[in-house]
Structures are given as C-alpha cells and as structure tokens.
Amino acid sequence: MLRYIASRGLRALITIFLVLSFAFVILRLSGDPALLILSPDAPPEALEAFRKGWGLDAPLWRQYLGYFLNIAEGNFGQSMRDGRPAIDLVLERIPATLAITLPAFALKLLIGVPAGIFAALHRNSLIDRLVMSLSVAGYTIPSFVLGLVLVLVFAVNLGWLPSGGYTSPWHAVLPIVTLGLGGAAILARFTRSAMLEVLGQPYIRTASAKGLIWRRVVTSHALPNAAIPTVTIIGFMVGSLIAGAVVVESVFSWPGVGRLLVSAVANRDLAVVQAILLLVAACMVTSNLVVDALYGWIDPRLRSGRTVKAGG
Amino acid sequence: MSTLDFVGLQPGAATVRGFAPAVAKPIAAQGSGDALVRIAGLTVAFDDGKRHVPVLHGIDLEIRRGETIGIVGESGCGKSVTWLAALRLLGKRARIGGTVSLDGQPMHDFSDAAMARIRGKQIAMIFQDPASSLNPVHRIGRQLAESISLHRGLTGQAARAEALRLLDRVHIPNPGQRLSAYPHELSGGMNQRVMIAMALAGEPDLLVADEPTTALDATIQAQILDLLREIRQDSGMALALISHDLGVIADICDRVMVMYAGRVVEAADSRALFATPGHPYTQGLLAALPDLDAPHRRLEAIAGTVPEPGKLPGGCSFRLRCPHADADCAAEVPGLGHIDKAHQVACLKADSL
Ligand SMILES: Nc1ncnc2c1ncn2[C@@H]1O[C@H](COP(=O)(O)OP(=O)(O)OP(=O)(O)O)[C@@H](O)[C@H]1O
Ligand SMILES: [Mg+2]
Numbered sequence: 001m002l003r004y005i006a007s008r009g010l011r012a013l014i015t016i017f018l019v020l021s022f023a024f025v026i027l028r029l030s031g032d033p034a035l036l037i038l039s040p041d042a043p044p045e046a047l048e049a050f051r052k053g054w055g056l057d058a059p060l061w062r063q064y065l066g067y068f069l070n071i072a073e074g075n076f077g078q079s080m081r082d083g084r085p086a087i088d089l090v091l092e093r094i095p096a097t098l099a100i101t102l103p104a105f106a107l108k109l110l111i112g113v114p115a116g117i118f119a120a121l122h123r124n125s126l127i128d129r130l131v132m133s134l135s136v137a138g139y140t141i142p143s144f145v146l147g148l149v150l151v152l153v154f155a156v157n158l159g160w161l162p163s164g165g166y167t168s169p170w171h172a173v174l175p176i177v178t179l180g181l182g183g184a185a186i187l188a189r190f191t192r193s194a195m196l197e198v199l200g201q202p203y204i205r206t207a208s209a210k211g212l213i214w215r216r217v218v219t220s221h222a223l224p225n226a227a228i229p230t231v232t233i234i235g236f237m238v239g240s241l242i243a244g245a246v247v248v249e250s251v252f253s254w255p256g257v258g259r260l261l262v263s264a265v266a267n268r269d270l271a272v273v274q275a276i277l278l279l280v281a282a283c284m285v286t287s288n289l290v291v292d293a294l295y296g297w298i299d300p301r302l303r304s305g306r307t308v309k310a311g312g
Numbered sequence: 313m314s315t316l317d318f319v320g321l322q323p324g325a326a327t328v329r330g331f332a333p334a335v336a337k338p339i340a341a342q343g344s345g346d347a348l349v350r351i352a353g354l355t356v357a358f359d360d361g362k363r364h365v366p367v368l369h370g371i372d373l374e375i376r377r378g379e380t381i382g383i384v385g386e387s388g389c390g391k392s393v394t395w396l397a398a399l400r401l402l403g404k405r406a407r408i409g410g411t412v413s414l415d416g417q418p419m420h421d422f423s424d425a426a427m428a429r430i431r432g433k434q435i436a437m438i439f440q441d442p443a444s445s446l447n448p449v450h451r452i453g454r455q456l457a458e459s460i461s462l463h464r465g466l467t468g469q470a471a472r473a474e475a476l477r478l479l480d481r482v483h484i485p486n487p488g489q490r491l492s493a494y495p496h497e498l499s500g501g502m503n504q505r506v507m508i509a510m511a512l513a514g515e516p517d518l519l520v521a522d523e524p525t526t527a528l529d530a531t532i533q534a535q536i537l538d539l540l541r542e543i544r545q546d547s548g549m550a551l552a553l554i555s556h557d558l559g560v561i562a563d564i565c566d567r568v569m570v571m572y573a574g575r576v577v578e579a580a581d582s583r584a585l586f587a588t589p590g591h592p593y594t595q596g597l598l599a600a601l602p603d604l605d606a607p608h609r610r611l612e613a614i615a616g617t618v619p620e621p622g623k624l625p626g627g628c629s630f631r632l633r634c635p636h637a638d639a640d641c642a643a644e645v646p647g648l649g650h651i652d653k654a655h656q657v658a659c660l661k662a663d664s665l
Contacts, residue, residue, distance in 0.1 A: 202441060211463065224449050
C-alpha cells in the first residue's frame with residue numbers, strides 16, 4: 001500500500017513537471033515578451049536591457065534549469081509587468097475565482113446529480129427525455145454562448161442583473177449560473193448513465209427478489225454503486241475549481257485567476273502564466289489522487305490490493 | 313449457443329447417477345385446491361420500443377407445498393422469465409398476461425408493497441451467477457442482515473446471531489469471518505451458499521432456484537445440489553429448480569416440466585418422464601444425455617436450432633426440428649393433453665409415438 005501511494009505521488013510530480021516543461025518551451029518559442037511588454041517601437045537598447053534584466057538572453061537550457069532551481073527554492077519568479085512575485089499575483093485572485101466556482105460547484109451537484117438519478121429511475125419517460133435534451137444542450141452549448149444569452153435575457157432585456165463587473169454580490173449571479181448549468185448538464189448525463197448501468201445489474205434483481213421495496217433497492221443497492229463512477233467526474237470538477245472559469249471570467253469581466261491567465265498569456269508574462277499552470281496542474285493532480293483514495297473507500301474490490309479472487 | 317449447452321452437457325452432467333428420481337410422488341392433479349402456487353395461461357411479451365416480442369405463450373403450472381419440480385429447456389425458452397414474471401421482477405418493458413395465484417389468491421390484485429412482502433418471505437429466488445447477484449460494495453453480513461431484519465424483524469446482535477446460524481446452515485466454514493467479507497473475496501460456490509442463506513432468512517414456502525449451479529464447476533455443483541436437497545428435506549419448503557440439465561433434475565425432482573420456445577411441451581412425474589418421454593423434444597433431450605453405463609455411446613443431439621422469439625413457425629414450434637412432424641403439425645399449436653394420469657404432452661402425435 002505504501003509503495004502504491006509512493007508510486008502515485010511520484011507520477012503526480014512527473015505530471016506536474018511535464019506540464020511546466022511543456023508550458024516553458026511553448027511560451028518561450030511563441031513570442032518575445034520584450035516586444036509585447038515594452039512595445040515593438042521601443043529603442044533597441046531598451047529591449048536589450050529588458051531581455052538582459054529578465055534573463056531572456058541566456059540560452060534556453062540555462063533559463064529552463066534556472067527556472068526549476070528557483071521553484072525548488074520556492075521562488076516562482078516575478079511578473080514582468082510590475083515586478084511583483086508572480087505567486088502573489090495569482091494567490092490574490094483565488095478568492096474571486098472561488099467566489100464563483102464554489103457556488104457553481106454546489107449548483108452542479110444540487111441540479112446534476114438528482115436530475116441524473118431521477119432521469120435514470122424514470123427512463124424513457126417524458127421527464128427523462130426533457131432532462132436529457134436539456135443536458136445535451138448544456139453539454140454542447142459553449143459556456144461563452146450560454147453566458148452571453150443569459151446576459152441578453154437577464155441583464156439587457158429584463159435588467160434584473162448586472163452584465164459584468166464585480167462590485168456587488170449580484171454581479172456573481174450570472175457567472176455562477178453559467179458555470180453551474182454547464183456542469184450540471186455534464187453531471188446529469190454522467191449520473192444517469194452510471195445509474196442505468198447499475199440498475200441493470202443482477203444484484204439489483206436480487207435486492208428486489210429478497211423483498212425490499214423499490215425505494216430501498218435504490219437507496220441501499222443502486223445509489224452507492226452508481227456513486228463510484230460519478231465520483232470521478234465530481235473529482236475532476238473539484239480539480240477545476242481554480243482554472244475552470246477562464247471563459248466565464250472573461251465573458252463577465254470577473255477578476256479571477258482565469259482572467260489573469262488570459263491577460264498574462266496575451267502579454268507573455270511568463271512567470272505569471274507558469275505560476276498559474278503550476279497551481280492548476282497541482283489542483284488536478286491532487287484531486288486525482290483524492291478520487292483514487294475515495295475509490296478504494298467506496299469500492300471494496302479495489303481495496304484489497306486490486307486482486308479479484310475467482311474460482312469455485 | 314452450442315449444442316452441448318442445450319443438451320445439458322456442462323461438466324456437472326457427469327455427476328448424474330441414473331435417472332430414477334429421488335422421491336416419486338403422484339403428479340399434482342390439475343385444478344386441485346391445495347396448490348401453493350398456480351400459474352395459469354401466463355404470457356409475457358417484451359416491448360422493444362417498436363413492437364411486442366412474445367416470449368411466453370401461456371404457461372400453466374402448479375406447485376404444491378413441499379414439492380420439488382424441475383423445469384428444463386434450452387437457453388431462451390423462457391424458464392427464468394416465467395418466474396421473474398410471476399414475482400413481478402421483469403420491469404416496465406414486459407407485458408404480462410394470465411394469472412399467478414399464491415395459496416389460491418390471484419397475485420395480480422396485489423399492490424407493489426404486497427408483492428414486496430411476498431418476495432423473499434413466501435417465494436424466494438436465487439440466480440445463476442452468484443458472484444454478480446450479490447452487491448459488490450456491501451459486506452456479506454450486511455446483505456444477510458438486510459433479509460433477516462426485513463422478514464424476521466431482528467436487528468443488531470440478534471440479527472448477527474441469526475446470520476451466523478444461516479451461514480452455518482448452508483455449511484459455510486468460519487461464518488464469523490465470512491460476515492465481514494465482501495462477495496469478491498468468496499468463491500462462486502460460497503457466494504451461492506450465501507444466496508441460499510439469504511433466501512432461507514425469510515423461511516419461504518417456495519424457493520425458485522434459477523440454474524443455481526450453471527456458473528460453478530462440477531464438484532461445487534454437486535455440493536450445492538446436495539445442499540438444496542438437504543434443506544428441502546429439513547424445511548419442507550417447495551423447490552422449483554430450473555436447469556438445462558436433465559441429469560440434475562432427475563436427481564432431485566418429483567415432477568418435471570419441459571419447456572420449448574415459451575411453452576410447456578411436457579409435464580410428468582419424473583420417473584414417468586424419464587421412462588417414457590412423450591414429446592419428441594424430450595426424447596431428443598434424453599437421447600442426447602450421456603449414459604454412464606456406456607460412456608462411449610455416440611450422442612444424438614437434436615438437429616436444428618431454437619427459433620427466435622417472435623419468429624416461431626406456425627403450429628407446433630418444434631415441428632421444424634421434429635422427426636415425426638407432418639402437415640397436421642403446421643395447422644395448430646398442440647395443447648397439453650394427458651397421455652397418462654401423471655403425464656401430459658403437447659404433441660399431436662403423442663399417442664402414436
Ligand atoms: N428483459 C428482457 N427484455 C427482452 N427480452 C428478454 C428479457 N428477458 C428475457 N428476454 C427474452 O425472453 C426469452 C426467454 O428468456 P429466459 O431468460 O426466460 O430464458 P431461459 O429459459 O431462462 O434461458 P437460460 O437457460 O439461458 O437462462 C429469451 O429469448 C430472451 O431473449
Ligand atoms: Mg434463465
């Protein structure tokens with residue numbers, strides 16, 4: 001078991017390392033920060049000084065090595081725009097992001113899971129078809145389109161809610177709803193198919209045959225089993241609490257990590273982009289590890305060293 | 313499906329010890345008042361979204377208290393569906409007709425809650441694949457205790473004591489340890505014993521065992537059948553044993569019903585059925601059984617394949633595979649008729665064969 005945890009931990013670190021390396025190379029090959037941050041018409045000496053100041057004149061491999069050595073010391077670099085530590089810039093945006101992603105996450109769970117369960121239990125009914133159509137819609141409509149539609153209806157036409165900004169709690173409503181509905185659609189589909197899969201299993205028939213009323217069959221024998229695959233997707237959603245709102249934050253001018261990422265990429269503010277990616281990768285990897293641990297907890301078949309005994 | 317499958321040549325068939333039934337009782341008279349379960353004209357069709365595919369075309373059968381009946385037939389002939397329909401376990405896509413009565417009470421009048429009270433308490437059922445018939449995420453003890461509290465109202469330590477007693481009853485060694493095991497930690501045979509223990513928790517009047525040994529290997533099959541026989545003798549409950557395997561049926565059952573393509577084609581006292589099979593299909597099944605006295609005899613399998621539900625030929629469903637069929641057989645579906653007091657056959661040629 002200890003070896004298992006160690007190997008999973010190592011794999012997680014390697015994943016993060018690969019993400020960072022990839023981002024490092026791509027960012028450095030895709031544009032010169034000096035030109036973007038100063039301006040293409042800046043005097044050549046100024047550009048040269050800028051590159052020298054940020055170490056951009058060194059060979060790529062030295063920059064790369066230096067970058068990881070710094071990380072090892074807890075130094076994530078400075079923003080090229082204002083010289084502040086990149087990690088501070090990122091951390092101060094997190095509360096704003098969580099202010100919309102956490103309520104949206106709750107919305108996804110509260111709508112998506114019950115809707116999926118209900119649809120599965122009433123398979124092929126009118127309500128099932130309605131839930132599934134809405135879900136397909138939520139699945140396929142990109143979040144910026146949904147966001148814009150909501151803005152048109154609730155901000156422009158009805159004038160009930162502000163269309164963008166962050167000066168009052170009301171400003172958070174449309175971003176939360178946009179994020180929440182999209183995720184609820186995904187979760188509803190997922191939960192429904194997990195439930196349908198479980199409801200077709202022989203042990204459900206056994207549970208009915210032993211005399212349990214249907215409600216108890218569902219609560220004691222279908223829901224716990226359907227939770228196993230559903231936990232994966234929920235874990236994925238937890239992992240994207242920090243980074244999952246890039247589009248929505250941009251649409252609604254919400255000052256979170258996502259918008260910081262967009263502007264940092266546009267400006268080639270390398271240290272900031274990399275600090276965000278590090279954070280995102282760390283969240284994803286951690287939530288993956290947690291999902292794995294949860295799996296073992298809900299599914300006893302995975303607990304005993306992943307062996308399945310067969311035979312007479 | 314392979315021919316071997318249908319003539320009952322799973323490994324277990326080798327354990328057959330001749331065809332004399334263990335106990336020969338008189339056949340239950342049609343319409344006698346003391347039937348525990350009576351199924352009359354049971355039909356089932358599945359709605360596949362476009363049309364109804366009929367799979368049962370009117371099953372009649374009767375089980376008296378304490379009796380053991382065997383139900384044989386090739387895969388897909390409707391053995392499981394018969395009992396799942398009787399217990400209302402088929403789900404919404406099934407269209408069910410006919411009557412099923414328990415102690416003379418027609419069950420289609422029963423509410424869902426009343427049906428739930430019958431399941432496990434009066435009629436229990438165990439299934440073919442014990443490993444997937446138990447819930448993988450719950451411990452054996454919990455699944456047993458669920459039945460015990462449901463049917464006997466016991467909880468806590470009392471339920472645990474009863475669970476231990478039941479596991480001991482089905483000869484599971486170390487019952488205390490097994491209670492905290494998960495199904496995947498037990499073998500198929502052990503899981504089937506757990507299923508039987510769960511069925512016994514309700515002290516049912518009838519246990520329907522739907523191919524309880526098909527998924528197990530030969531020695532385990534014999535042990536499970538011995539266990540069923542022993543329990544039946546001790547408890548006096550009736551047993552409906554579904555099997556592909558005539559040998560298994562011959563071993564334990566008082567009476568046998570042979571099903572073909574959603575109909576009963578022969579029903580008889582076991583001894584009579586094995587001595588003088590009346591239906592050409594039964595004759596074919598028997599001819600295909602291995603004979604322990606002459607193990608090298610060539611097996612005569614029935615030619616042809618079972619027609620799919622919804623694509624039955626007109627008239628007798630078996631006529632296309634039947635060596636005795638003629639034009640009359642295409643004209644109408646033969647009904648079950650007595651060729652003897654304890655012996656019914658659904659074949660126009662039954663008298664001349
Ligand atoms: N839920 C269902 N939906 C549609 N068709 C079904 C369903 N259950 C059974 N059938 C069909 O009904 C017919 C009878 O099935 P049944 O399971 O009773 O056969 P069986 O005699 O028990 O066979 P086996 O020996 O393989 O268990 C088969 O043709 C099967 O395909
Ligand atoms: Mg079956």
